[in-house]
Amino acid sequence: MEHLYHLSHFFEFLCGAYFGGGALLGFIESALVLKIRPPLTTKVEENEKIRAAAYDYFEVFKNKKVRDFRLLDIFPLLASSLFNLADFISTGSLSAVNSFLQTLGPKGDDKEATTLLKRYFPTFFFTGFYCLFIVLFSAIQEENENASWRIGINWFFMNFTVGAIVFQVWSLIVIPKWVNRRNYFRILSIGILFVIVTAIISAGFAFFNYRVYYSEYLLSEHHKSLCQVLVVVVSVLPLIYLLLLTVWVLIRWELISTFYNASAWLFIHRASLAARKQINEINN
Amino acid sequence: MDKMDLILINHDELKYYQELVDSKAKINSNETLANAGQYHAAIAMSKLLDETKTIARMVVGSFDGRVSNQENYLGSLRSAIEKDVKFQILFLDLPNTNSKAFKMLLTAKKAGKPIECKMANNSLIDKLSKEGKVKHFSVFDNNKYRFEKDTENYLAWFSFNDLTNASTLINVFDTEFPDSKKVVC
Numbered sequence: 001m002e003h004l005y006h007l008s009h010f011f012e013f014l015c016g017a018y019f020g021g022g023a024l025l026g027f028i029e030s031a032l033v034l035k036i037r038p039p040l041t042t043k044v045e046e047n048e049k050i051r052a053a054a055y056d057y058f059e060v061f062k063n064k065k066v067r068d069f070r071l072l073d074i075f076p077l078l079a080s081s082l083f084n085l086a087d088f089i090s091t092g093s094l095s096a097v098n099s100f101l102q103t104l105g106p107k108g109d110d111k112e113a114t115t116l117l118k119r120y121f122p123t124f125f126f127t128g129f130y131c132l133f134i135v136l137f138s139a140i141q142e143e144n145e146n147a148s149w150r151i152g153i154n155w156f157f158m159n160f161t162v163g164a165i166v167f168q169v170w171s172l173i174v175i176p177k178w179v180n181r182r183n184y185f186r187i188l189s190i191g192i193l194f195v196i197v198t199a200i201i202s203a204g205f206a207f208f209n210y211r212v213y214y215s216e217y218l219l220s221e222h223h224k225s226l227c228q229v230l231v232v233v234v235s236v237l238p239l240i241y242l243l244l245l246t247v248w249v250l251i252r253w254e255l256i257s258t259f260y261n262a263s264a265w266l267f268i269h270r271a272s273l274a275a276r277k278q279i280n281e282i283n284n
Numbered sequence: 285m286d287k288m289d290l291i292l293i294n295h296d297e298l299k300y301y302q303e304l305v306d307s308k309a310k311i312n313s314n315e316t317l318a319n320a321g322q323y324h325a326a327i328a329m330s331k332l333l334d335e336t337k338t339i340a341r342m343v344v345g346s347f348d349g350r351v352s353n354q355e356n357y358l359g360s361l362r363s364a365i366e367k368d369v370k371f372q373i374l375f376l377d378l379p380n381t382n383s384k385a386f387k388m389l390l391t392a393k394k395a396g397k398p399i400e401c402k403m404a405n406n407s408l409i410d411k412l413s414k415e416g417k418v419k420h421f422s423v424f425d426n427n428k429y430r431f432e433k434d435t436e437n438y439l440a441w442f443s444f445n446d447l448t449n450a451s452t453l454i455n456v457f458d459t460e461f462p463d464s465k466k467v468v469c
Binding site: 045048049050051052053055056057059060061267268271272274275276278279280281282283 | 297300301303304307315316317318319320321324411412414415419421431433434437439440441443446448449452453455456
């Protein structure tokens with residue numbers, strides 16, 4: 001645990017980020033509402049238009065006798081398959097992103113609190129304390145050579161880290177769907193209870209010598225780097241989650257647009273050749 | 285109303301199709317667009333008529349009313365007539381006298397508007413029926429066209445700015461129209 005002392009500044013920074021999460025999430029939310037929502041609405045309408053056109057292209061293309069099919073006709077059929085695939089994926093994606101964005105922004109009397117803050121407050125709050133405990137306990141260990149204190153803190157911290165992983169997965173995936181004060185009270189009560197129970201168990205192991213050696217084993221010199229990586233990952237998990245969520249939405253969004261545009265291009269390219277050929281046939 | 289049209293109406297796609305056609309017309313797009321079903325056909329035809337400045341050459345069936353009785357189509361036809369757009373129309377079948385579009389053309393003709401309607405000769409019908417099914421087409425000015433390859437399902441190609449295809453269709457039309465003798469309006 002004392003190995004983390006030299007990372008104190010990093011964890012102090014994270015503490016600031018998590019406890020100042022309201023400002024951070026408010027900034028993200030404002031950016032989403034102001035910069036993403038209008039173009040999203042336009043893009044949804046553009047895609048609807050392409051969808052309406054694609055349906056007609058496919059109907060006109062497929063209206064052909066089998067003997068008249070040429071190898072190049074595979075392109076509009078391929079475009080149609082790609083389009084339908086993209087359409088299937090995008091219907092859910094677009095409506096999810098759209099309905100998410102529609103929920104953002106101040107509502108009624110609740111002008112100060114943002115929706116993102118409400119959704120991610122528990123995980124930010126919990127992880128902020130996690131980082132604060134790292135700073136405090138690593139400093140205590142650094143200054144205090146007492147073996148029992150050292151073991152107790154190690155125990156507490158290993159249990160706390162394992163619990164933090166469980167809590168974060170829950171708070172990032174499940175809690176955002178339960179946004180209301182009563183649920184927050186329950187969640188925080190469970191969190192505080194968890195910390196107290198962990199502290200008592202850890203103290204028991206440390207002071208009454210009920211040693212199970214995994215904490216000593218994991219916190220040995222040999223596993224120092226592994227533990228540091230684990231703690232750092234847990235401490236930045238909410239930020240990584242939000243980052244990955246954003247990247248995932250953007251990649252999915254771009255892929256869908258590419259699918260739409262590629263299918264539309266294939267349709268239009270083949271349509272102009274097909275129309276020219278059919279019109280020339282009546283003139284010959 | 286066929287299954288395809290029901291799907292289109294139920295999914296609010298008419299609105300998006302209309303917006304797509306409007307946006308292509310606005311930029312004078314040279315893309316070849318597709319057109320399926322009677323409601324999309326009426327949208328395409330009415331926009332092409334809206335964009336027409338001098339002349340509309342049309343090879344039609346009988347004006348059975350499934351497209352030509354639709355409000356947007358009639359509105360655009362009325363506007364074009366009021367703008368003194370010249371209409372030259374070849375009918376492949378005897379005109380439907382109950383058709384609102386046909387009645388409008390008759391009234392306009394009596395009012396002195398530049399409208400000519402004739403029955404197509406067999407030579408044109410043969411040209412348009414090479415693959416068994418007869419085709420219809422319309423050319424607007426010298427760059428806009430709609431070519432209906434399947435008249436039962438209203439499956440067509442159209443463009444707001446394709447000089448090559450439009451001139452090919454004008455050649456076909458202008459070869460046949462003067463030789464068609466039977467005047468119907």
